[in-house]
Amino acid sequence: xxxxxxxxxxxxxxxxxxxxxxxxxxxxxxxxxxxxxxxxxxxxxxxxxxxxxxxxxxxxxxxxxxxxxxxxxxxxxxxxxxxxxxxxxxxxxxxxxxxxxxxxxxxxxxxxxxxxxxxxxxxxxxxxxxxxxxxxxxxxxxxxxxxxxxxxxxxxxxxxxxxxxxxxxxxxxxxxxxxxxxxxxxxxxxxxxxxxxxxxxxxxxxxxxxxxxxxxxxxxxxxxxxxxxxxxxxxxxxxxxxxxxxxxxxxxxxxxxxxxxxxxxxxxxxxxxxxxxxxxxxxxxxxxxxxxxxxxxxxxxxxxxxxxxxxxxxxxxxxxxxxxxxxxxxxxxxxxxxxxx
Amino acid sequence: xxxxxxxxxxxxxxxxxxxxxxxxxxxxxxxxxxxxxxxxxxxxxxxxxxxxxxxxxxxxxxxxxxxxxxxxxxxxxxxxxxxxxxxxxxxxxxxxxxxxxxxxxxxxxxxxxxxxxxxxxxxxxxxxxxxxxxxxxxxxxxxxxxxxxxxxxxxxxxxxxxxxxxxxxxxxxxxxxxxxxxxxxxxxxxxxxxxxxxxxxxxxxxxxxxxxxxxxxxxxxxxxxxxxxxxxxxxxxxxxxxxxxxxxxxxxxxxxxxxxxxxxxxxxxxxxxxxxxxxxxxxxxxxxxxxxxxxxxxxxxxxxxxxxxxxxxxxxxxxxxxxxx
Numbered sequence: 001x002x003x004x005x006x007x008x009x010x011x012x013x014x015x016x017x018x019x020x021x022x023x024x025x026x027x028x029x030x031x032x033x034x035x036x037x038x039x040x041x042x043x044x045x046x047x048x049x050x051x052x053x054x055x056x057x058x059x060x061x062x063x064x065x066x067x068x069x070x071x072x073x074x075x076x077x078x079x080x081x082x083x084x085x086x087x088x089x090x091x092x093x094x095x096x097x098x099x100x101x102x103x104x105x106x107x108x109x110x111x112x113x114x115x116x117x118x119x120x121x122x123x124x125x126x127x128x129x130x131x132x133x134x135x136x137x138x139x140x141x142x143x144x145x146x147x148x149x150x151x152x153x154x155x156x157x158x159x160x161x162x163x164x165x166x167x168x169x170x171x172x173x174x175x176x177x178x179x180x181x182x183x184x185x186x187x188x189x190x191x192x193x194x195x196x197x198x199x200x201x202x203x204x205x206x207x208x209x210x211x212x213x214x215x216x217x218x219x220x221x222x223x224x225x226x227x228x229x230x231x232x233x234x235x236x237x238x239x240x241x242x243x244x245x246x247x248x249x250x251x252x253x254x255x256x257x258x259x260x261x262x263x264x265x266x267x268x269x270x271x272x273x274x275x276x277x278x279x280x281x282x283x284x285x286x287x288x289x290x291x292x293x294x295x296x297x298x299x300x301x302x303x304x305x306x307x308x309x310x311x312x313x314x315x316x317x318x319x320x321x322x323x324x325x326x327x328x329x330x331x332x333x334x335x336x337x338x339x340x341x
Numbered sequence: 342x343x344x345x346x347x348x349x350x351x352x353x354x355x356x357x358x359x360x361x362x363x364x365x366x367x368x369x370x371x372x373x374x375x376x377x378x379x380x381x382x383x384x385x386x387x388x389x390x391x392x393x394x395x396x397x398x399x400x401x402x403x404x405x406x407x408x409x410x411x412x413x414x415x416x417x418x419x420x421x422x423x424x425x426x427x428x429x430x431x432x433x434x435x436x437x438x439x440x441x442x443x444x445x446x447x448x449x450x451x452x453x454x455x456x457x458x459x460x461x462x463x464x465x466x467x468x469x470x471x472x473x474x475x476x477x478x479x480x481x482x483x484x485x486x487x488x489x490x491x492x493x494x495x496x497x498x499x500x501x502x503x504x505x506x507x508x509x510x511x512x513x514x515x516x517x518x519x520x521x522x523x524x525x526x527x528x529x530x531x532x533x534x535x536x537x538x539x540x541x542x543x544x545x546x547x548x549x550x551x552x553x554x555x556x557x558x559x560x561x562x563x564x565x566x567x568x569x570x571x572x573x574x575x576x577x578x579x580x581x582x583x584x585x586x587x588x589x590x591x592x593x594x595x596x597x598x599x600x601x602x603x604x605x606x607x608x609x610x611x612x613x614x615x616x617x618x619x620x621x622x623x624x625x626x627x628x629x630x631x632x633x634x635x636x637x638x639x640x641x642x643x644x645x646x647x648x649x650x651x652x653x654x655x656x657x658x659x660x661x662x663x664x665x666x
Contacts, residue, residue, distance in 0.1 A: 060569055064477055084575070091572035099570075104563035108662055109585045119571040154661045170571065 005076055006033035007210055008057070008178055013070035013080075015049070015056050024282045026052040028234040030070075031313075034227075036177060039204065039211040041225030041242065043218060043257070047279055049234035050214045054180045058095055059087040074178065092119035095178040096171035101187045102163035106155040106170075112139070113151035116170045123174050138169035142199060161192035165199065172203060179204075180212045185220060197224050218261050222246055230254050233280050233290035238319040250319035250328045252295045255336045263340075273339065289322065300327060342657070349653065353646040360642045361635065365406045368631050375433050375629040395420070396433055398631075409635065429639070430632035439636040442621065447640075449519045449617035452529065454606040456537045461544035466591070468545070469552020474579060476557055484549060492546035496605060500539045500612035507535065517613040540609045544598065548591075555590045559583040588659045596652035599645050 015027040027049040034040045042050045055061055057072050057079065072079040074095065079087070091097075096119075099105040107115060116138055117131035126134065132151065139147035142165040155163055164184060171179060181200065185193035201224055204211055213224055221228055221242065228245040230238040230253065238251040249255055256275035277294040280286065288307040292298055298306045301322040313320035321328070376392040377384065384392075393399040397408070411417065412428035419431065429439035472484040507513045514535045520528035559565060560583045568582045607619025614620075618637055625633035657664045 058570060060566060088572045088574055091570055093572055097567075097570040099563060099567060101563060105567045107564040107568070107582055107585075109660065118568075118573065122572060154665065156662050157665070167567075170567075 005073070007036050007075060008034045008212075009071070009073045010053070010057065011071040011073075013053060013056065013072065014068065015052050015061060016067045017062075017065050018067070019065075019283075022283050025234055025285060026066075026282055027056070028282075028285070030231070030234070030236055032229050032236060032239070034178070034210045034212060036210050037204070037208045038226045039201075039213055039224055041213045041215065041221040041228045042231055043215055043221050043228060044231035045216060045279055047282070048231040049282075050231050051182050053231075054182060054212055054214055055097075057180065058091050058097060059084070060091075060097075089123070092171070092176070093123040093174045094176055095180065096174070096176040098164075098167050098171045098179065098181040098184045100183040102160060102167045103155070103187070105167060106163060108155060111152050111154055112158070112166045112170075115155075116151075116166065116173055119170070120173045134173060135169070138173050139166070141172075141203070142166070142169045143195075144169075160188050161195065164188060164192075164196050168196070168199065168203070172207065172209075175207050176209055178210045178212070180214070182214045183216070184213075186215070186217070193220075194223075200224065218246065218257060230257070233285060234282055235290065235320065236313050237291065237321070239313060240317040244317055248329075249332065249336075250325075251291075251321050252297050252323075253291050254319070255332065256294075259336060259339050270339070289320070297323060297327075297331060300331070342654075345654070346650070349650045353643075353650065356646055357639060357642055361410070361639055362406065364635055364638045365409065365631075366402065368629075368634060369402050371629075373629050375631060378629055379433060397430075429636040432633050433630045434628055434633075439632045442633065443618065443636050443640055446616060446618050446621050448521060449615050450603075450606050450610065450619065452519070452522065452533055453536055453540060453609060453615070453617060454602055456533055457540035457544070457606065457609075458602060460537050461541035461548055462595075464541070465545040465548025466552045468549040470556065470579075470584070472549065472553040473556035473560070473583075476553070481553075485553070488546040488549040490546075491542050492550070494542050494546075496539055496543075496608045497612055499542055500536075500609065503535060503539055504613070517615060519615050519617075536609050536613050536615065539612070540605050544602070544605075551594060552587065552591065555587040556583055559586040562586060585659075589656065592652060592655050592659065596649055599648050599652070603641055603645060 010033070011031050013027055013030045014025070017024040017026055030049070030053050032040065032042075042054070044050050052061065056066075056068055057074075059079065059082070061068065068080055070080060074090070079090070106112070113132060113135045116135040117126075117128075120126050120134050121128070121131045124131075136147045136151050139151060144150055144162060144165055150158075155166065158166060164187075167184075179200075184200070185196050188196060197220065200211065200213075203209075211224075213220065215221060225242045228238075228240060228242050229236050230245065230251060232253050238245060238249065238254050240250075245254065246258075249258060253275070256273075259273040260275055262272055275294055276296075280290050280293065286292070286307065288305075288309055289295070289311050292303075292306040295306065305322055309322070311320045311322050319328070323331070374389075374393075376389055376396055376398060379396065380389050380392045390399070397405065400408075408417065409430065412424065412426070412430060414426055416426040417424050417428045417430070421431070421436075424430070424438065427440070429443070431437065432439055432442060468484055468488070472481040475481050504517070508516055515531045517535050518532040520532050522529040556579075560579070562583070565578060565582045565586070568578045573581070607617065607622060609615070610617035610619035611623060618641065621633065622637045622641075624630070625637065
């Protein structure tokens with residue numbers, strides 16, 4: 001963390017949805033920052049608010065039902081509450097997004113060339129021909145063979161991995177400074193996953209963009225992220241560099257994620273340990289630590305404190321947990337690490 | 342495309358054969374002798390037998406049906422002369438060739454149905470777009486409520502009401518009548534305006550609601566969100582992406598509605614006393630005029646089947662997944 005204003009900064013972001021049952025606090029006080037050329041991995045279960053938070057950056061949340069507060073600044077420009085026109089100029093241009101399912105995320109009615117060229121024409125004022133050439137160039141860059149022929153094909157004529165390459169070409173067509181990838185490899189098979197991640201990293205080296213990689217897969221985090229943010233129930237519970245978070249995790253939830261993940265190097269006899277319970281309702285979150293009902297370490301702190309007081313996430317490296325640093329180090333070394341070996 | 346047309350044509354022929362057989366045999370299920378009607382009050386059994394032979398109904402029903410079908414495909418000889426294929430026979434009541442009468446009446450029904458469809462597609466779909474564009478607002482809610490009310494306005498209720506209010510009492514619209522388009526385009530338009538509006542009311546209401554809900558559904562689609570994420574403007578997202586995706590369900594419903602549109606046109610003709618196929622069908626039932634009834638039924642079925650094929654072919658235009666599959 002630097003003291004000068006970061007490239008993208010999200011401060012105390014809250015996204016609340018008014019539903020018939022009450023207010024759903026999908027994102028509830030989230031802060032993070034990303035620098036150019038760095039990759040921030042955001043990891044968490046389904047419903048932890050990672051997708052909502054990042055879609056809110058580009059203003060893609062539903063304007064009718066969502067209430068947003070806090071600050072999102074990109075290169076010093078405030079984006080929360082910015083008019084739709086401002087956001088339109090930004091989207092696909094300075095900041096672009098890749099979605100999870102490349103089959104449904106591309107329009108079935110237009111050729112991939114047209115879909116890739118569209119933002120280039122709009123943001124760069126390029127002519128039809130220039131945009132088409134650019135689309136072919138981008139298709140080549142993301143590794144689609146015979147791009148000049150495939151540019152006129154429709155999405156359904158591509159395989160899943162190729163479609164995700166098309167998505168990436170579309171997102172990168174205007175050289176965005178920020179790329180948000182929302183589970184870009186979840187819908188793909190494992191060999192293709194690795195290719196797509198490699199491609200993203202290569203393109204990051206070339207364009208120097210900042211990347212936010214949203215995933216529930218710690219394997220993806222390990223292979224691409226520089227920094228990691230662990231989200232739980234609409235908040236960040238742990239933050240650090242990828243070595244810190246994966247090498248010496250501090251939050252019991254992160255421990256749970258690690259021990260529930262299968263590894264190729266582990267003893268096959270050893271059982272995976274799922275995190276007990278399910279994520280809390282975001283409708284009326286309890287006042288204390290949101291992870292308290294599922295946490296195995298509550299008694300080490302004292303239940304009263306965990307139930308009654310919400311732990312804060314410190315600036316920089318740290319975890320939002322009432323355990324002391326010593327306790328965390330001891331518990332990780334004695335109880336968690338042996339299970340990961 | 343060629344295989345599609347071939348397959349659908351075979352299906353269409355099968356449907357038409359079934360409809361013709363059902364109509365033919367159903368007609369004879371009604372215990373009434375058309376010859377008795379033609380023969381008049383002072384009819385002796387001998388005279389009746391002659392009339393029956395003249396009408397061709399003295400033979401067993403399956404034989405009659407066979408001769409009728411042969412007539413359609415190969416033409417048929419009558420005492421009055423040869424009737425070339427496709428021969429639909431002669432009317433029992435006025436001895437005119439059935440085909441001639443039907444072709445006389447087609448322009449009325451066709452004008453009514455096509456004009457009505459244009460009205461409800463244009464008005465209904467644009468109202469639906471408006472409601473979806475401004476969803477959640479007072480305008481959206483008013484349009485939705487109005488479409489619920491108008492969606493229950495049956496033609497036989499709305500027709501006389503509109504006639505009384507707009508024509509007889511206030512002279513806002515002219516008296517419904519059929520003037521051939523080729524003779525007097527303005528008169529054609531004026532004469533059919535009220536029937537069009539009445540015929541299209543329920544459809545307009547339904548298409549408003551349908552267009553609204555499909556559009557709102559489409560606006561939640563992933564690929565529409567992608568378009569927004571690319572920085573496309575709201576109109577582009579709405580029309581180029583969401584509207585495009587709505588076309589498939591709308592065309593599907595339109596294909597299904599063709600039958601009710603044709604039926605609605607017939608009821609409208611009856612309501613406004615216009616000389617179309619609807620009146621012809623009703624008259625031929627009440628007068629036991631078998632050849633005319635068969636002719637109208639087959640013609641109506643043929644038109645609906647053909648338009649259905651046309652609508653299905655439209656899928657290929659709209660959706661590249663169909664076109665290239």
